[in-house]
Amino acid sequence: MNALLPTSIVGSxxxxxxxAQPETLWSPWKLEGDELLEGKRDAxxxxxxxxxxxxxxxVSDGEQTRQHFVTTFxxxxxxxxxxRRETVRIRDRYDASxxxxxxxxxxxxxxxxxxxxALRAQTDRRIKWALPGPMTMIDTLSDRxxxxxxxxxxxxxxxxxxEAKELEAAGVDIIQFDEPAFNVFFDEVGDWGVAAxxxxxxxxxxETVVHICYGYGIKANTDWKATLGPEWRQYEQTFPLLQRSTIDTVSLESHNSRVPVDLIELLRGKNVMLGAIDVASDQIETPDEVAATLRDALRFVDADRLCPSTNCGMAPLARQVARDKMSALAAGADIVRAELA
Incomplete structure (x- = not known):
């Protein structure tokens, strides 16, 4: 376990x-009953x-026992x-039942x-568990x-x-709350989102983490990103609030995004979980590309507070692509660790 630049994936x-059907979000299970329970544990x-x-x-569970990061909870x-299903607009981007x-x-x-x-029993490394955040949960429902x-x-x-307290009791070292809605509903984030x-x-x-991203590499998200202009400055609205919050770590999207890297400065004093792997592309990053992303960020965050990660979950990718991207992440972090030493 590396104490400096500890690497992890965001979630899935x-x-x-x-x-389940490969490379598909919300994919239905192919097994049922006891076979499904056993299959989830094997996965x-x-x-x-x-x-x-x-x-x-x-190490995380890779969200193998969940169909979706919000609705399974x-x-x-x-x-x-x-x-009783209703169609709602999720994160002002796409309609879902x-x-x-x-x-x-x-x-x-x-x-x-x-x-x-079950996860804790399988590894002596630190383990992380992701939960949906309150604002993202309400954005994935119809409320009557x-x-x-x-x-x-x-x-x-x-x-x-x-739930988080029970996960902690089960041996989870890091609890992450996924709040992609924080990149959309800025007034609510300030009014009550961070407090919730x-x-x-x-x-x-x-350790507590809030993960805020621009979404999985699905068409609705990539189409939305195309409307955001040459610089994505959404984090400018939320980072100052999170810098003053009780949350330990902020997880953000960086590699291949248009997020100005200097926005990380707004989090000074917090741990930064930096997305150094693009999950919206099948192209495998080289270790040198990962290292360059990390070096860039180190101008704005102390090395002992930087945690290299992926931009978002990798559920829609092919399994070999995800494996290769994880290997590149680890190798890139190794390069920068050697330089820092």
Missing amino acids: LPKPSWL LSLAVDEQRLAGLDV IEHLSGVDFE VPTVIGAVGRERPVFADDAR HYRSREKLAWEFAKILNQ LERAAEGLRS
Whole structure:
């Protein structure tokens, strides 16, 4: 385990073709019942091995037991009707058929604790678990009960905090909250978004991360990026708020993006999980390209606070592409570590 420049993926890895349709988001499972439970665990084990073989320092589950990074968590909550589906605009970008909140939301039992224990048993490296953030959860639902995005976000924040504490008890070292909605709803981020995120992370001893990206490499996201102009300055709205927050680490997209690298300066004092791998392209980065991205960032963040990572999840990529990208990430970090030494 490298103490300097610890490498990790953001979240998802491609699923094996015997478990779900390859290179597809929201892909239905190919197994059912006990076979599905066994298949998910087998896929989790494979994901651990692939990260270890690639040389990553921090290992995650690759989200192998989840169909989607938001809805799989919501599926386990009461007050949400998955039969009653409505079409909503997600992150002001694309329409999706989503479940409906019909009553008070609640969590009757832990959602991911068993999977986290299975992950913990398979590696002595630090492990990370990703949860959806409160604002991104409410943006992936239709709400017919609270009729207030803020009220529902606060309810989800409490539920997420319960789940995070159980993940911590299961041995998770790093708990990440995915908040791509922070790149869209800037007024809400300032009014209550960061506060709700802090509520979700309240009282945790594990390292806490907020991941804010420009999305998976799917058409709706790449089309949106094409409208953002020569510089993507969305982080300028959120980084000053997060710099003053209780969250330990901020995860951002960098390589092949149009995010001005000097925006990292706005996070001074926080850990920076830097996306040095482009997940919207099948092209494999060279270790030298990764190293160049990291060197660029080191002008604005201290080396002991830089954590090389991917821009976003890799679920829609081919498995070999994801493996090669992870290896490039580890090799690029090795180059820069040697220079720093």
